Amino acid sequence: MQAEIKGINEECGIFGIWGHEKAAELTYYGLHAMQHRGQEGAGVVVNDGKRLKGHKGLGLVNDVFKQMDFCDFPGEVAIGHVRYSTQGGKVIENVQPLLFHSQKGGMALAQNGSIMNAYQLRGELEEQGSIMQTSSDTEVLAHLIKKGGREVSASSIADALNKIEGAYTFLILTEKKMYAALDPSGIHPLSIGRLKDAYVVASETCAFDQIGAAFLREVLPGELVTISDEGIQTERFAFRKQRKLCAMEYVYLSRPDSNLNHVNVHTSRKEMGKELAREAPADADIVIGVPDSSISAAIGYAEEIGLPYEMGIIKNRYVGRTFIKPSQQLREQGVKMKLSPVRGIIEGKRVVMIDDSIVRGTTSKRIVNLLKDAGAEEVHVRIASPPILYPCFYGIDMSTRKELIAANHTLDEICDIIGADSVAYLSEEGLEKAIVKSKTIHQGICTACMTGEYPVPLPDDAFDKVREETSASGRSEGNV
Numbered sequence: 161m162q163a164e165i166k167g168i169n170e171e172c173g174i175f176g177i178w179g180h181e182k183a184a185e186l187t188y189y190g191l192h193a194m195q196h197r198g199q200e201g202a203g204v205v206v207n208d209g210k211r212l213k214g215h216k217g218l219g220l221v222n223d224v225f226k227q228m229d230f231c232d233f234p235g236e237v238a239i240g241h242v243r244y245s246t247q248g249g250k251v252i253e254n255v256q257p258l259l260f261h262s263q264k265g266g267m268a269l270a271q272n273g274s275i276m277n278a279y280q281l282r283g284e285l286e287e288q289g290s291i292m293q294t295s296s297d298t299e300v301l302a303h304l305i306k307k308g309g310r311e312v313s314a315s316s317i318a319d320a321l322n323k324i325e326g327a328y329t330f331l332i333l334t335e336k337k338m339y340a341a342l343d344p345s346g347i348h349p350l351s352i353g354r355l356k357d358a359y360v361v362a363s364e365t366c367a368f369d370q371i372g373a374a375f376l377r378e379v380l381p382g383e384l385v386t387i388s389d390e391g392i393q394t395e396r397f398a399f400r401k402q403r404k405l406c407a408m409e410y411v412y413l414s415r416p417d418s419n420l421n422h423v424n425v426h427t428s429r430k431e432m433g434k435e436l437a438r439e440a441p442a443d444a445d446i447v448i449g450v451p452d453s454s455i456s457a458a459i460g461y462a463e464e465i466g467l468p469y470e471m472g473i474i475k476n477r478y479v480g481r482t483f484i485k486p487s488q489q490l491r492e493q494g495v496k497m498k499l500s501p502v503r504g505i506i507e508g509k510r511v512v513m514i515d516d517s518i519v520r521g522t523t524s525k526r527i528v529n530l531l532k533d534a535g536a537e538e539v540h541v542r543i544a545s546p547p548i549l550y551p552c553f554y555g556i557d558m559s560t561r562k563e564l565i566a567a568n569h570t571l572d573e574i575c576d577i578i579g580a581d582s583v584a585y586l587s588e589e590g591l592e593k594a595i596v597k598s599k600t601i602h603q604g605i606c607t608a609c610m611t612g613e614y615p616v617p618l619p620d621d622a623f624d625k626v627r628e629e630t631s632a633s634g635r636s637e638g639n640v
């Protein structure tokens with residue numbers, strides 16, 4: 161049975177460090193900086209020079225690591241992971257890094273993204289005698305690397321990566337080396353940093369800032385990076401395509417202080433707000449943003465249109481993200497607990513409410529109702545990204561089209577459903593312009609969830625699913 165969409169949720173964040181005496185502790189801080197990328201589970205595997213030892217658990221980073229005594233995990237090398245599950249259930253077995261032991265040594269893996277042909281590969285491996293311990297697609301890569309009893313090496317990893325299809329970043333750790341890999345289209349972010357003599361790898365550069373590391377460079381599409389006591393070595397495991405970094409990383413997923421493909425996330429979001437103001441101005445009194453990912457766009461919108469930006473909604477910092485709640489009823493209650501309107505600011509005002517995206521529409525409806533209950537005369541909703549019309553198969557929890565409000569309703573219908581006085585989205589051209597404006601060289605972004613144009617070919621079953629849902633919804637946008 162297809163699980164309902166909970167929102168736009170990244171699958172995970174990964175972090176690795178080589179050559180620091182406090183590797184486990186620094187991994188904790190790095191994962192804490194990327195807690196927004198996954199709140200269901202966290203883990204770390206440490207290499208003490210002789211063997212790999214792991215600790216993981218369900219819950220937030222603080223909850224998992226407070227049960228861990230760092231003195232019991234000495235070593236100068238570690239990899240870590242924060243998880244939001246899209247492949248595999250919310251069970252401890254699927255929390256990463258996955259750790260394996262064999263006569264030839266240990267191996268730990270941490271992944272961000274999705275292996276789209278994992279089901280087919282799992283079947284082939286099981287027919288050949290493999291016994292899977294988890295339902296995570298990450299385990300498939302482990303079996304491919306060790307297939308035929310091979311040792312873990314750059315060669316065996318490259319061969320395994322060439323058998324998988326998808327959008328992914330990987331960190332792989334052995335007793336002797338750490339490996340980092342990015343898919344040939346570069347859909348997910350992965351960067352390399354330096355902390356004195358130590359090398360650091362992370363999904364977002366905000367993790368470098370957390371531990372005082374300096375950014376060196378990004379891992380390139382189709383690149384396999386090997387880090388050891390000898391330094392860094394790189395090779396291509398696949399032909400490098402034009403990069404298509406996920407647009408939702410800029411719109412929502414990443415922290416505003418992170419840099420992606422040499423673009424600061426806050427800067428790009430502010431430009432999105434400015435482009436939105438040019439495309440869809442509103443006759444209003446104030447501009448507010450939905451905390452936190454929409455604040456940058458709201459500031460840009462207000463500056464461009466010449467209206468005051470006000471803090472019209474306060475976020476309760478002690479309530480987790482609403483998509484973590486296990487049922488729609490609890491999620492809606494979570495919205496009310498998490499967001500509170502500032503009556504003194506919005507009462508009697510015509511309000512422009514900036515949000516980063518609308519997925520199902522239930523949260524937007526709840527926020528509009530909160531604002532009107534607090535006395536807003538009008539609420540004009542402006543979305544700082546194009547409509548989300550198609551599912552994502554690359555590691556974001558949007559795997560069905562029938563629950564996407566923009567895929568099944570017109571703009572006027574959306575306006576009525578959420579109770580707004582008007583609704584407008586940023587155009588695809590405006591989104592790309594906002595991101596390009598922030599950098600010198602533009603390599604492209606993935607907008608598959610907005611256009612239906614998938615840079616990594618979909619498996620036949622996924623393609624058929626999109627085509628069937630597109631036909632059923634009566635919409636024909638995109639290339640499916």
